[in-house]
Amino acid sequence: EDQVTQSPEALRLQEGESSSLNCSYTVSGLRGLFWYRQDPGKGPEFLFTLYSAGEEKEKERLKATLTKKESFLHITAPKPEDSATYLCAVRGNSGGSNYKLTFGKGTLLTVNP
């Protein structure tokens, strides 16, 4: 069974204070690791997909990296509008052809001005 553990559960930063969120996973045959952003009362917004160890992707102040056991979401010089819950999910061979995702519980990021 695929498993995803995210840490920390909650993180408070000052505006401009860079940090990283962690996503540890166990999966039978990784077919993709996904990062989403979720604002309160809304559906998750797709950020990145990573497929193999060593891969990195960037979008504005966010950078996602992947190893064989974990992924990091680095936030550089965050702004208050980056405040949200960040979700990590994996897709493995057990999902079959339906591309089923297994989600972690998320990290609630709060950026204070």
Added chain:
Amino acid sequence: GAVVSQHPSWVICKSGTSVKIECRSLDFQATTMFWYRQFPKQSLMLMATSNEGSKATYEQGVEKDKFLINHASLTLSTLTVTSAHPEDSSFYICSASGELAGYEQYFGPGTRLTVT
């Protein structure tokens, strides 16, 4: 990016009644749609997966007779909560996946269901 809509965004119903939630992929054909529910401060729990024209596959512990899923076209899936009870109150979110969307899952904005 791919756009997925849900309707309604929120609904209040009385115990014992049924509620239908629609999920539409607006700019791509969704060969697969997923239905999740999310409790406060919890992550997404997959309820079922549906492929267009086929019966839905339900996750363990999800009552298929209570949560009816129909995926009749490549752009529309519906979730019907039958004989709703207060414990069915939750945030229901759909996602859609298809070839032209790179097989990523794109999520709708969610539907807040409150059963009184």
